[in-house]
Amino acid sequence: METIALIALIVLAIGVGMLWIHLLNAQHAARITAYHFSDPLPRPPGLPDDTGRRAHRTDAHRTDAHHPGADR
Numbered sequence: 001m002e003t004i005a006l007i008a009l010i011v012l013a014i015g016v017g018m019l020w021i022h023l024l025n026a027q028h029a030a031r032i033t034a035y036h037f038s039d040p041l042p043r044p045p046g047l048p049d050d051t052g053r054r055a056h057r058t059d060a061h062r063t064d065a066h067h068p069g070a071d072r
Helices: 002-034
Strands: none
Touching: none
């Protein structure tokens, strides 16, 4: 009998935890929806359109011809 009560208590605790997490996620989603970000700032003249990290090539993508002394 104690084993059944313990299992029922564990299942109940898991259910309450799932409900609590669900309610917190819904509250967080509502908070994100309510917050409106401002428009991005305009780019200063002379800068390229994309200055992000993906716009720049890394050493892994370059060939040995671009690296003097790479044949050492």
